[in-house]
Amino acid sequence: MKFKTLLALSTALAAGSALAAAPAPKADPAKGKVIVEQVCAACHGVDGNSVASTNPTLAGQSQSYLLQQLHNFKDGKRKDPIMMGMVAPLSDQDMANLAAYFSEQKVKPRDATDKTQLALGKEIYRVGVASTKVPACMSCHGPAGKGLPEKYPRLGSQHAAYIVKQLHDYKLGEMRSNAIMADIAKRMSDAEMKAVAEYISGLR
Incomplete structure (x- = not known):
């Protein structure tokens, strides 16, 4: 009886592990491009290079990060009325295709x-702010911001x-949530956010 119980338990755990490790849908960038041209291009550009400063550039972003953000919008973990509406009709396959394309x-x-902000921004990005224990941004995002x-x-x-908008969102914790970034943003002044954002925008 004990053996049967252990066997059933191990089988259940194995099934659970298999389910958790189920691969994401195989992405098709070509199909992602179709959705971009019909839906996303107005804000993010056909090639993912946004013209408007309020809309993020998505080109060259990590596929896994893009996919996670789409899921976060759909699940309500990340809040933005426009994006939540845009992702609502998308399937898991659609989101995988979009992430792959961008x-x-x-x-x-x-x-x-x-x-004029570059000197301070560079210092924050590369060294951090010792007085408020803000870590160097490049320790996670790399010296070239890649x-x-x-x-x-x-x-x-x-x-x-x-x-700057994202740093404020992390600081307030209402639109998006990330424990590490929230802690960092809460230690930064508006002037520091602006300076480091200007420096980051010129990284390549």
């Missing part, structure tokens, strides 16, 4: 719009205004 696009280099796929997103060549 990740394959080439990001267009961008320069800082306010070069991020670390599967872990940390690409930041280089992103709109400075968008980066």
